[in-house]
Amino acid sequence: MSLLKPFSKLPGLNTANILLVENEEQFQQKLADTVVLQEKTVNVNVLARSLPLPMENEESRPRIDLVVFIIHLTSELSFQSAETSLNYLDPGYFQGKVCFLVTSARNVSVPPERLVSVRKLAASFHCPLLCAEDQTPEGVTTAAHRLLAILKVAAGLVPMATGLYLSTLTRCTVPSDIDQQNFE
Numbered sequence: 001m002s003l004l005k006p007f008s009k010l011p012g013l014n015t016a017n018i019l020l021v022e023n024e025e026q027f028q029q030k031l032a033d034t035v036v037l038q039e040k041t042v043n044v045n046v047l048a049r050s051l052p053l054p055m056e057n058e059e060s061r062p063r064i065d066l067v068v069f070i071i072h073l074t075s076e077l078s079f080q081s082a083e084t085s086l087n088y089l090d091p092g093y094f095q096g097k098v099c100f101l102v103t104s105a106r107n108v109s110v111p112p113e114r115l116v117s118v119r120k121l122a123a124s125f126h127c128p129l130l131c132a133e134d135q136t137p138e139g140v141t142t143a144a145h146r147l148l149a150i151l152k153v154a155a156g157l158v159p160m161a162t163g164l165y166l167s168t169l170t171r172c173t174v175p176s177d178i179d180q181q182n183f184e
Helices: 026-038 074-088 112-124 138-154 163-170
Strands: 017-023 044-046 066-072 098-103 129-132
Touching: 017 026, 017 074, 017 138, 026 044, 026 066, 026 138, 066 138, 074 112, 098 112, 098 138, 098 163, 112 129, 129 138, 138 163
Parallel strands: 017 044, 017 066, 066 098, 098 129
Antiparallel strands: none
16 A cells, blocks of 8 residues: 655646545445535535555546545544554645544543544644535535645645645644633
C-alpha cells in the first residue's frame, strides 16, 4: 500500500474531489449525498470510503483535494480507525487538505476524554476540527456547507486563498490545561 499524495495528479477544471473516511458509514452516505446536492457551480465528486485506497485504479483516480475523517464519539472503534488511516496519507496532505468531523459531541453518554483525545489528534496534525449533528437533516446540511467551504479553498477554487492559509486560521488548538478536567 502506497501513501496517498496530494500533488501527484493535476487538478480538474472546476472540479473538487473529497474523500470521506468513516469506519461505520452511517453518516457518510447522507453527508456525501448532501454535499453533491448543495453545490451547483462546481463539479463535486465524493470518492472512496476508507484508507488505504485500492492500487488497481490509481492511474484513473482523480486528485483528492480534501480528506475528511468522520469520527463518531460514541464509538471507540471510529477513533482508532481514523488514527490508523492517517498512516496512509503523505505529510503534504496536512498542509490544508485534511480535516476532522466529529458527531455526537453533545451526547451525554460520551466520555469527555474521547472529545479531548480527538481535539489533541486534530491539534497534533494542525487540522480543523468540525462538530456536526448527524441525527437531523439540518445538521447534515450545515456540515455539508462547512465542508464545501473548506473543499473549495483546498481545491484552489477560491481566489487569493489556499488550504494552508485556511488551515492556519481554522486549525484546532489544545489549551495547555486540557488535561486538567476542572470546569468550575
